Amino acid sequence: xxxxxxxxxxxxxxxxxxxxxxxxxxxxxxxxxxxxxxxxxxxxxxxxxxxxxxxxxxxxxxxxxxxxxxxxxxxxxxxxxxxxxxxxxxxxxxxxxxxxxxxxxxxxxxxxxxxxxxxxxxxxxxxxxxxxxxxxxxxxxxxxxxxxxxxxxxxxxxxxxxxxxxxxxxxxxxxxxxxxxxxxxxxxxxxxxxxxxxxxxxxxxxxxxxxxxxxxxxxxxxxxxxxxxxxxxxxxxxxxxxxxxxxxxxxxxxxxxxxxxxxxxxxxxxxxxxxxxxxxxxxxxxxxxxxxx
Numbered sequence: 001x002x003x004x005x006x007x008x009x010x011x012x013x014x015x016x017x018x019x020x021x022x023x024x025x026x027x028x029x030x031x032x033x034x035x036x037x038x039x040x041x042x043x044x045x046x047x048x049x050x051x052x053x054x055x056x057x058x059x060x061x062x063x064x065x066x067x068x069x070x071x072x073x074x075x076x077x078x079x080x081x082x083x084x085x086x087x088x089x090x091x092x093x094x095x096x097x098x099x100x101x102x103x104x105x106x107x108x109x110x111x112x113x114x115x116x117x118x119x120x121x122x123x124x125x126x127x128x129x130x131x132x133x134x135x136x137x138x139x140x141x142x143x144x145x146x147x148x149x150x151x152x153x154x155x156x157x158x159x160x161x162x163x164x165x166x167x168x169x170x171x172x173x174x175x176x177x178x179x180x181x182x183x184x185x186x187x188x189x190x191x192x193x194x195x196x197x198x199x200x201x202x203x204x205x206x207x208x209x210x211x212x213x214x215x216x217x218x219x220x221x222x223x224x225x226x227x228x229x230x231x232x233x234x235x236x237x238x239x240x241x242x243x244x245x246x247x248x249x250x251x252x253x254x255x256x257x258x259x260x261x262x263x264x265x266x267x268x269x270x271x272x273x274x275x276x277x278x279x280x281x282x283x284x285x286x287x288x289x290x291x292x293x
Contacts, residue, residue, distance in 0.1 A: 002016055020071075089147050165217060278292060
């Protein structure tokens, strides 16, 4: 873990729970794509920098989930590097309490106020294409989170953040976090047709061809959608729908899974309603969802 791996030219990644991209800008300066999940990850990245005599000039965050910005504060304090994040992700990076609050839908209980869902604050600025070093391309990857992006390095290495999951992850956990299902599918269709020397997803194996895995992720979205529609053949409220999905997929409920999977299921319900496959109505002061199939 935390091994530095060269993939092409000056483009690397650091093997970690969420892969960290590293790109050399010249003989001395480097930038990071994300920073790992906590202060300890930051320390390990700092050791890699020191061992190679590199100076960290900037961290480009793909999005604001805690496992991608957790090393920001430590590395910024140690190196005075700039931190950039796209769109709404910048606000979440500057104010990490927004993530567990958004997921829970109110002030989060202490079981949700921890490093896996709430990173330490760091000072981030808005990321635009113009800010990126020469030869870099910003790739919109909306869907998993609000304004997530990926990057193409000058070596034609594409860092894909969390826009897809590995087969093992999908087979084990089934329902992975999605904020906007429609945007997520659109992103996967675009990614499916991308070409690059090599692709570096944060939570899937590095690959020269990402098309098959992108389609596997699309198929999983469609499978979950059909399962929700089947569950909702009778009108049910959200909590029962969530319980049935957990039971059918043999998942274990806890606070983290309740908010992560629950938020995702709400996103599915919104998408299915907006596309005319579910109806929602109130009865006896309960919001009920029913399939229109």
